[in-house]
Amino acid sequence: MTWIIKQIRKEMWSPYVAGALLGVVGVLAVLLSNSLLGASGSYESLAGMIGKAVAPKLFSNIYFGISGPDGKTLVPGVMTAGITWPVILLVGVFFGGMLGALSSGTFKLRFNDDAQWKRVFGPQPWKRWVIAFVGAIILEYAAGIAGGCTSGLAISGGMLLAPAAFIFIAGMFGSGILTALIVYGRRF
Amino acid sequence: MTNYIIALVLGVFFGFSLNKAGLTKYYKIVNVFRLTDLAVLKFMMTALVVAMSGLYVLRGLGMIHFPTVPSTYIVGNLVGGLIFGVGMALTGY
DSSP, rough: HHHHHHHHHSSSSSSHHHHHHHHHHHHHHHHHHHHHOSHHHHHHHHHHHHHHHHHHTTBTTTTTBEETSSOEEEEEEOOSSSSSSHHHHHHHHHHHHHHHHHHHTOOOOOOOHHHHHHHHHHOOOOHHHHHHHHHHHHHHHHHHHHOOOOIIIIHHHTTOOOOHHHHHHHHHHHHHHHHHHHHHGOOO | HHHHHHHHHHHHHHHHHHHHHHTSSHHHHHHHHHHHOOOHHHHHHHHHHHHHHHHHHHHHHTSSSOOOOOOOOOHHHHHHHHHHHHHHHHOOO
């Protein structure tokens, strides 16, 4: 028992153990809810929900579904707008991450405390915020094109042996390595 | 409703595993692209292997039906992946 508590309190697990846990979660998602894990799609669902409330005409398109004048969905879109299963999952992810940090005693409000980031971009928090904001737009846009993100396409698609997942992973690592090469230059 | 509770609980374990693997940290994500720390790759591939073995065994036993498989459209998947990698290496998310 004390051994288990000691393991849980560790800040960093072996990636194999944490990965196995995620694999089990992926299986349970299909077994219990017939759903796939995903993160990026929930932002789109939320954006679609807000968009449909604010500008129903603009958001009545093939991506979010075409709705009639009474607001009923006539043609379902690529993404379902509203509070969907992945949105709830994402709420859980937030608390799960928090729980992980609390269990290892590393829970802290941080603005920019990554030593490696500071070496490369400088210590100013605003730089971190600007790059994070722009980068997140790139991430979400790309996930929209590809049909998922690291979790929704690479892991969830990969575990069903979808070719899309492996094409995505190849692209992701290719350009990721190139970007790191440009950012880090000689320090690569 | 039950479905939402399942989502919440699974989400907690999902977030917990990400946190414990260190994938919530900038240097972990970016170092996999610098090929100096392959934790992200080990994490992803372990999850894939465990999940695909589990899913295919359960499907073989007739206990599950696969949900809609993410569709493959080569150019879109590849271009999306290429843009995604840029964002990932910049932000470390």
